[in-house]
Amino acid sequence: MENKSTRSSVVIVGAGVSGISAAKILAENGVDDIVILEASDRIGGRIRKEEFGGVTVELGAGWIAGVGGKQSNPVWELACQSNLRTCFSDYSYARYNIYDRSGKIFPSGIAADSYKKAVESAIQRLSQEANHDASTAHDVAVLAETPSTPKTPIELAIDFILHDFEMAEVEPISTYVDFGDREFLVADDRGYEHLLYKIAETFLLTSEGEILDNRLKLNTVVRELLHSRNGVLVTTEDGCVYEANYVILSVSIGVLQSNLISIRPPLPRWKIEAISNCDIMVYTKIFLKFPHKFWPCGPEKEFFIYAHERRGYYTFWQHMENAYPGSNILVVTLTNGESKRIEAQSDEETLREAMEVLRNMFGPDIPDATDILVPRWWNNRFQRGSYSNYPIYADHQQVNDIKAPVGRVFFTGEHTSEKFSGYVHGAYLSGIDTSKALLDEIRKDKERKTENQAFLLEPLLALTESLTSGQPDAVSKLHKFDIPTQLFLTSSKLGLPEAIV
Numbered sequence: 001m002e003n004k005s006t007r008s009s010v011v012i013v014g015a016g017v018s019g020i021s022a023a024k025i026l027a028e029n030g031v032d033d034i035v036i037l038e039a040s041d042r043i044g045g046r047i048r049k050e051e052f053g054g055v056t057v058e059l060g061a062g063w064i065a066g067v068g069g070k071q072s073n074p075v076w077e078l079a080c081q082s083n084l085r086t087c088f089s090d091y092s093y094a095r096y097n098i099y100d101r102s103g104k105i106f107p108s109g110i111a112a113d114s115y116k117k118a119v120e121s122a123i124q125r126l127s128q129e130a131n132h133d134a135s136t137a138h139d140v141a142v143l144a145e146t147p148s149t150p151k152t153p154i155e156l157a158i159d160f161i162l163h164d165f166e167m168a169e170v171e172p173i174s175t176y177v178d179f180g181d182r183e184f185l186v187a188d189d190r191g192y193e194h195l196l197y198k199i200a201e202t203f204l205l206t207s208e209g210e211i212l213d214n215r216l217k218l219n220t221v222v223r224e225l226l227h228s229r230n231g232v233l234v235t236t237e238d239g240c241v242y243e244a245n246y247v248i249l250s251v252s253i254g255v256l257q258s259n260l261i262s263i264r265p266p267l268p269r270w271k272i273e274a275i276s277n278c279d280i281m282v283y284t285k286i287f288l289k290f291p292h293k294f295w296p297c298g299p300e301k302e303f304f305i306y307a308h309e310r311r312g313y314y315t316f317w318q319h320m321e322n323a324y325p326g327s328n329i330l331v332v333t334l335t336n337g338e339s340k341r342i343e344a345q346s347d348e349e350t351l352r353e354a355m356e357v358l359r360n361m362f363g364p365d366i367p368d369a370t371d372i373l374v375p376r377w378w379n380n381r382f383q384r385g386s387y388s389n390y391p392i393y394a395d396h397q398q399v400n401d402i403k404a405p406v407g408r409v410f411f412t413g414e415h416t417s418e419k420f421s422g423y424v425h426g427a428y429l430s431g432i433d434t435s436k437a438l439l440d441e442i443r444k445d446k447e448r449k450t451e452n453q454a455f456l457l458e459p460l461l462a463l464t465e466s467l468t469s470g471q472p473d474a475v476s477k478l479h480k481f482d483i484p485t486q487l488f489l490t491s492s493k494l495g496l497p498e499a500i501v
């Protein structure tokens with residue numbers, strides 16, 4: 001195995017949106033001897049496009065959420081600057097397009113009532129959680145008995161939509177409060193990831209859309225961080241060692257919870273606990289291509305719901321006719337347990353299940369899908385899930401602990417964003433925040449070193465001065481920097497030119 005060693009100011013692990021935005025801020029502030037180590041063969045992380053059925057689909061982040069409010073969403077600004085093609089998504093009609101297993105659409109009155117009941121129940125549950133009423137086994141049992149617990153297929157379907165598919169109505173989500181409640185689906189051949197290339201272009205060497213800068217190392221999997229107060233050694237799977245003053249870890253919460261990267265000395269207990277207590281959402285968009293359309297189209301028909309007695313079983317559907325007219329593509333979203341289940345089975349089996357559901361909704365004569373695309377975010381060892389899922393009333397301390405640096409190891413990524421965790425803009429802003437905190441630390445470290453150098457020189461200067469001019473205040477200067485003399489003596493005994501902190 002090759003064993004190269006290079007020293008840089010900062011190594012950034014991961015080239016998703018947070019890693020790239022962190023690198024940009026460092027470069028803009030004069031810290032450009034950085035290295036970005038990315039495990040996969042591309043930048044973007046959980047922003048990822050793929051060609052499917054003749055169009056570009058987004059396997060990861062698809063929407064720019066939080067648009068139209070008083071404050072401007074920075075990701076929306078980037079999208080506007082790049083003229084990214086987007087479509088407004090109106091989920092509000094989805095509740096009126098709920099199919100039962102025999103293909104009948106629930107009457108709007110029943111759907112509206114079920115929806116109202118589910119929202120009330122969700123609010124009730126949330127306020128109980130906020131009051132910690134749900135923390136004991138007794139109370140959990142009481143909650144299970146609550147009459148509003150979803151039971152019927154339509155109630156289960158709505159409960160799934162409210163909790164597993166983002167919707168603004170129930171929870172005061174900062175994204176919608178701060179940036180607005182509109183969501184736009186990215187439908188652009190260049191992909192959502194184009195925004196990342198535009199950011200990268202501002203500080204990395206690029207040509208015709210390709211990043212040529214050798215500070216970005218693709219296909220480079222970090223396996224070990226060895227950190228001390230002098231710096232960090234980063235070892236990759238191919239045996240290379242990168243030496244740096246600091247490291248920024250932008251890998252997902254799922255990767256932090258896995259054993260992909262070993263950190264030595266180990267992270268403190270409070271950090272490990274905060275990381276392991278963070279829930280991970282698995283969110284899977286399955287794409288199906290058909291020879292022709294058989295579903296209703298039109299502005300209020302983009303989303304439709306399948307009510308099944310198994311919660312989350314091929315519940316949430318979207319047609320792509322608004323995004324790509326004539327594409328004949330449907331998308332069904334599965335989450336958590338269902339996502340893990342379909343990740344473990346063959347795509348043929350998933351196709352069979354999806355077709356059975358579609359035939360229940362639209363009848364036996366619909367054509368078979370000609371192609372299927374099933375992303376596997378859970379089994380991807382560089383992701384281990386789709387995004388962090390803090391409870392709405394999460395303890396702020398937990399996010400702060402996940403975000404807090406440990407020595408020279410800094411953390412960033414959507415999971416470190418207190419207000420916008422789970423979103424692209426959360427990741428983008430977290431990269432900026434982490435780099436600002438690191439720049440502050442670098443500045444303080446420099447100041448400490450300058451002070452200490454001056455402090456180490458002081459006695460020498462004082463002695464020289466007293467020998468040459470005999471000035472009486474020479475010794476008093478020793479205490480100018482307010483550092484205990486004992487520290488200085490100890491260090492000088494060891495002969496260390498190192499900072500005294």
Ligand SMILES: Cc1cc2nc3c(=O)[nH]c(=O)nc-3n(C[C@H](O)[C@H](O)[C@H](O)COP(=O)(O)OP(=O)(O)OC[C@H]3O[C@@H](n4cnc5c(N)ncnc54)[C@H](O)[C@@H]3O)c2cc1C
Binds near residue numbers: 014421
């Ligand atoms: C299916 C899905 C749908 C989503 N939908 C939306 C949406 O509609 N709107 C929205 O705003 N957000 C959405 N999100 C969330 C959004 O994609 C993320 O919040 C955001 O992209 C995370 O960026 P990040 O930089 O924090 O992490 P990542 O993008 O995960 O970047 C981390 C990088 O680290 C790399 N890495 C991991 N391990 C190592 C290692 N050992 N060595 C080197 N590199 C490593 C990874 O390959 C990755 O590139 C969705 C996510 C998913 C998966």
